[in-house]
Amino acid sequence: MMRALVAEVAWPRRAPARIVLAIVLLKPILMFAVPRLALDEPPEVTAIYRSSGDIQYYELVGPLARGVVGESQIFERAGEGVSPFPVAGVGLHVVGLAALGPWGLMVADAVITYLFFVGAALLFRVCGLSERAAPLLAGAIGSMLVIVLAPLASLLGLEQDLYWWDRFPRPFVTMTYLIWALALIASLWFRRDERRGAGFFVAAGLVLALVVQSSIYTGVDALGIAVVAVMARLATDSPAERRRLVSGVVLAGAAFAAACVPFILQRGGATLDLLRRWGLYAIGRGAALATIAEVPPGSLVFFAGAAIVYAAAMRRAGRPPVLLWPLGAATLLATIAMPLVSAVTARAIQPFHFTEELKHIAFTGGTILLVAAGSTLSWRRPLANVVTAVLVAGMAVAAAGRVVQNTRRTEHPRRTMYDQPSYRAPLAELVRELGGPRYAGARVLATYDHAVQVFWQGFRGGWSYLPDGFISLAPDAELETRYLLFARLVGLTAAELESWLADRAQLVHLPIAKYATNHLHTPAPISDYTPEQAAAIRRRSFVTGFNIVYPASELARIRTRYAALDPAAEPPRRVDIIVLAKDAMWNGHAPPADRFELTYENAVFRVFLARR
Numbered sequence: 001m002m003r004a005l006v007a008e009v010a011w012p013r014r015a016p017a018r019i020v021l022a023i024v025l026l027k028p029i030l031m032f033a034v035p036r037l038a039l040d041e042p043p044e045v046t047a048i049y050r051s052s053g054d055i056q057y058y059e060l061v062g063p064l065a066r067g068v069v070g071e072s073q074i075f076e077r078a079g080e081g082v083s084p085f086p087v088a089g090v091g092l093h094v095v096g097l098a099a100l101g102p103w104g105l106m107v108a109d110a111v112i113t114y115l116f117f118v119g120a121a122l123l124f125r126v127c128g129l130s131e132r133a134a135p136l137l138a139g140a141i142g143s144m145l146v147i148v149l150a151p152l153a154s155l156l157g158l159e160q161d162l163y164w165w166d167r168f169p170r171p172f173v174t175m176t177y178l179i180w181a182l183a184l185i186a187s188l189w190f191r192r193d194e195r196r197g198a199g200f201f202v203a204a205g206l207v208l209a210l211v212v213q214s215s216i217y218t219g220v221d222a223l224g225i226a227v228v229a230v231m232a233r234l235a236t237d238s239p240a241e242r243r244r245l246v247s248g249v250v251l252a253g254a255a256f257a258a259a260c261v262p263f264i265l266q267r268g269g270a271t272l273d274l275l276r277r278w279g280l281y282a283i284g285r286g287a288a289l290a291t292i293a294e295v296p297p298g299s300l301v302f303f304a305g306a307a308i309v310y311a312a313a314m315r316r317a318g319r320p321p322v323l324l325w326p327l328g329a330a331t332l333l334a335t336i337a338m339p340l341v342s343a344v345t346a347r348a349i350q351p352f353h354f355t356e357e358l359k360h361i362a363f364t365g366g367t368i369l370l371v372a373a374g375s376t377l378s379w380r381r382p383l384a385n386v387v388t389a390v391l392v393a394g395m396a397v398a399a400a401g402r403v404v405q406n407t408r409r410t411e412h413p414r415r416t417m418y419d420q421p422s423y424r425a426p427l428a429e430l431v432r433e434l435g436g437p438r439y440a441g442a443r444v445l446a447t448y449d450h451a452v453q454v455f456w457q458g459f460r461g462g463w464s465y466l467p468d469g470f471i472s473l474a475p476d477a478e479l480e481t482r483y484l485l486f487a488r489l490v491g492l493t494a495a496e497l498e499s500w501l502a503d504r505a506q507l508v509h510l511p512i513a514k515y516a517t518n519h520l521h522t523p524a525p526i527s528d529y530t531p532e533q534a535a536a537i538r539r540r541s542f543v544t545g546f547n548i549v550y551p552a553s554e555l556a557r558i559r560t561r562y563a564a565l566d567p568a569a570e571p572p573r574r575v576d577i578i579v580l581a582k583d584a585m586w587n588g589h590a591p592p593a594d595r596f597e598l599t600y601e602n603a604v605f606r607v608f609l610a611r612r
Contacts, residue, residue: 001194002126002187002191002194002196002200005122005125005126006118006122008125008131009117009118009121009122009125009134009135009138010118012121012135013131014131014132014135016132016135016136016388016389016392017131017132017135017136017139019392020135020136020138020139020143020392020395021114021117021135021139023139023143023392023395023396023399024113024114024117024138024139024142024143024395024399025110025113025114025117026399027113027142027143027144027399027402027403028106028109028110028112028113028166029106029109029110030399030400030403031050031106031109031166031402031403031406032046032047032050032103032105032106032109033106034403034404034407035049035406035407038407039407039424039425039428041424041425041428041431042428042431042432042435043101043102043103044102044431044455044458044459044460045424045427045428045431045455046102047102047105047459048413048427048451048454048455049406049409049413049424050105050106050109050166050168050406051166051167051168051413054167054414055413055414055450055451055454056450056454056468056470056471057089057090057168057169058454058457058458058459059072059073059453059454059457059458059468059471060072060083060085060087060090060471061090061093061094061097061105061458062097062457062458062459062461063457064087064090064094065094065095065097065098066098066461069082069083070082070083070269070473071083071472071473071474072457072471072472073457073463073464073467073468073471073472073474074463074464074467074472074474074478075443075444075463075574076573076574077473077474078463080473081269081473082265082266082268082269083266083269083471083473084266084267084268084269084270084274085266085471086212086213086214086216086263086266087213087262087266088173088177088209088210088213088214088263089169089170089173089174089213089214089215090169090173092108092111092112092173093105093108093109093168093169095108096108102459109166109168109172112172112173112176113142115176115180116138116141116142116164116175116176116179117135117138117139117142118138119176119179119180119183120137120138120141120142120164120179121134121135121137121138122134122180122183123179123182123183123186123364123368124137124138124368124371126183126186126187126190126191127186127190127323127327127368127372128190128322128323128372129368129371129372129375130375132384132388133371133375136388136391136392137367137368137371139391139392139395140391140394140395141163141164142164143395143396143398143399144165144166144398144399144401144402145391145394145395145397145398146162146163147160147398148394148398149162152302153298156298156299156301156302157296157297157298158296158298158299158359159356159359161359161360162359162360162363163175163360163363163364163367164176164179164360166402169214170214170215170218170353170356171356171360173214174211174214174215174218175218175360177207177210177211177214177218178211178218178221178222178357178360178361179364180207181204181207181208181211181222181225181226182222182225182330182364184200184203184204184207185204185222185225185226185229186229186326188229188230188233188245189229189232189233189326190322190326192233192237196244196248198248198251200248201248201249201251201252201255202251202252202255204226204252204255205251205252205253205254205255205256205257205259206255206256206259208222208223208226208252208256209255209256209259209260209263210259211223212260212263213259213260213262213263215353215357217337217353217354217356217357218357220337220341220354221330221333221334221337221354221357221358221361224333224334224337225329225330225333228329228333229326230245230249233245234246269473271473271475273475273476274473275349276476276513276514277469277470277476277511277512277513277514278349278350278470278512278513279348279349279350279512279513279514279516279545280347280348280349281347281348281349281516281521281523282346282347283342283346283347283348283520283521284346285342285343285344285346286343287520288339288342288343288346288348289339289340289343290339291338291339291342291351291520291542291543292335292336292338292339294541294542294543295335295338295355295358295543296355296358296359296543298359299331299355299358299359299362299363300331300335300362302362302363302366303327303328303331303362303363303365303366303369305366306365306366306367306369306370306373307324307328307366307369309369309370309373310323310324310369310370310372310373311324312373313372313373313374313376313377314373314376316376317376319376323368323369323372324369327365327366327368327369328365330361330365331358331361331362331365331366334354334357334358334361334362335358337354337357337358338351338354338355338358338543341354348520348521348542350513350545351542351543352543352544352545353545354543355543409424410422410423410424410425411423411424412451413451414450414451417450418449418450418451420581420583420604422603422604423451423604425603426602426603426604426605427451427452427455427604429602430452430579430600430602430604430605430607431455433600433607434455434456434460434577434607435460438599438609439576439577439609441576442462442576442577442609442610443462443463443574443576444462444463444464444465444574444575444576444577445462445463445464445465445575445576445577445578445579446464446465446466446486446489446575446577446578446579447466447578447579447580448466448486448500448509448580448581448586449579449581449605450468452579452605453466453468463574465482465486465573465574465575466482466483466486466509467479467482467509468509469509469510469511469512469514470512476514479509479510480510480558480561481570482573483509483510484497484558484561484562484565485565485567485570485573487500487562488562488565488567489567489575489578489591489592490578490580490586490589490590490591491589491590492589494559494562494563496585497558497559497562498555498558498559499585500585501550501555501558502550503585511548511550513545513546513548515548515549515550515551515554516545516546516547516548517537517540517547517548517549518537518540518541518542518544518547519537519538519539519540519541519542520542522537522549522551523551524551524553524554526538528551528552528553529549529551529552530552533549536549537549575610576609576610577607577608577609577610578591578596578607578608579605579606579607579608580605580606580608581604581605581606582601582603582604582605582606590606590608591608594611595610595611596608596609596610596611597609597611
């Protein structure tokens with residue numbers, strides 16, 4: 001029974017599996033504890049450095065933990081509207097932060113990691129892997145031992161997060177939900193003779209709702225796989241089994257619909273400006289279907305190679321290749337999801353996320369095939385024990401290495417956007433300074449530095465003069481006005497403003513993906529770009545992301561508006577603190593001395609407090 005399998009993987013009986021589970025669970029705990037103890041930094045800084053990707057999700061987590069569901073960036077618009085960003089992917093961390101502060105994020109990380117391990121081991125067991133192999137494979141992924149496949153990923157033209165990663169919330173949370181959905185879906189096919197009660201189908205509906213509400217890209221794949229699995233069962237089951245399955249599917253559908261009500265209500269807050277900042281644009285249906293040719297082939301090459309090895313092993317062992325078609329169908333569905341969704345909706349929004357999910361599904365399925373092929377070999381007990389011991393040791397080393405790597409990070413947490421190699425210690429000093437009594441009454445902070453903004457909003461409960469365009473519900477005009485007012489406040493020339501606009505770090509404040517380009521889409525006619533830009537755009541794949549290029553007309557409009565901007569004629573916008581970096585761009589600038597006083601500086605930052 002499925003219940004027995006869940007119990008088996010949730011608390012393994014075998015000692016090696018228990019050790020693997022302990023390693024996997026210790027990793028997220030040590031990712032917080034070791035930097036906090038070794039570096040003696042504020043826990044907010046540790047939390048910011050915990051994330052191996054985008055940190056702006058803390059700007060969602062923090063306000064939600066304080067009960068703010070509307071505008072959470074701009075002080076003058078506080079609480080307006082309802083944020084349309086689905087909360088399932090960050091919900092557990094919201095609860096953790098609300099209950100325990102920054103350390104609650106560590107608890108949430110540990111819970112999600114445990115859920116991933118159990119879900120992955122359950123999926124592998126449902127697919128027929130042994131009680132020994134399933135937790136070892138789940139542990140190899142959860143401990144990051146699979147990083148040894150980085151050279152293979154590079155050879156195939158892929159990023160290293162082939163299965164799962166600790167990047168919050170995607171794929172850290174989203175892949176966890178998907179793994180559980182796949183385990184339940186797979187059980188419909190591989191454990192066909194089991195009688196399933198209402199609880200199974202309600203759980204399936206709820207898990208699918210979590211998938212959809214954590215990442216729509218992941219949700220499309222999960223729903224497609226579920227529909228195909230159910231249709232296959234309906235086509236091959238006896239009439240009595242079909243009736244039971246239909247009843248269960250109706251129950252799952254009802255649970256799914258009920259759980260999606262918050263998501264549906266949130267959609268009312270999805271303004272056109274916000275959707276464009278997220279990257280939404282129109283695309284022709286024929287062109288969308290043709291993008292199947294742009295799906296990166298690396299994942300498919302790996303799955304095809306694994307399928308060949310598996311089929312040969314099954315033939316040699318005289319067994320039917322029962323895993324081949326279901327896992328192949330799942331990979332095929334993930335491959336065609338992006339062009340089909342874009343063709344049906346005539347819209348695209350950051351399509352590269354679909355290819356990320358294809359990678360995860362194809363590599364998970366292909367690895368299951370390879371392990372199943374290996375299980376056909378004759379493994380003598382001494383050899384099996386040695387392999388197990390080596391794998392467990394490798395997991396411990398991989399997990400420890402990830403902790404050490406994270407502790408030793410000193411560069412800006414968004415290192416691809418900010419060129420600041422010695423940043424972590426000065427950030428910790430700044431956080432301590434801003435926690436002092438001098439700033440107790442400050443509410444609104446102005447900074448171009450995203451990590452400082454994330455701390456102020458996510459953990460301090462403050463507001464931003466320069467709102468994050470990914471999070472804020474404000475229209476583009478308000479974001480742009482604040483952007484220009486800040487530039488005027490600190491004395492940027494028109495040329496410096498244009499240089500700032502071209503800085504990749506400013507993606508968080510003004511354009512986000514609004515000005516993203518590829519060979520199928522530009523926000524302006526191609527003639528509005530320089531010849532060099534136009535040539536690069538024509539070569540740019542549909543499935544690349546955040547290739548921001550300002551059209552010439554937009555740059556001219558912004559320059560004109562900046563020249564004519566009269567701050568005195570604008571409605572007052574509160575700003576209490578300004579934080580500027582000591583770099584080539586900002587070191588020569590400061591706000592007016594009659595309005596702000598320099599209250600603190602260190603190796604990286606200068607802090608200006610509004611005079612009262």
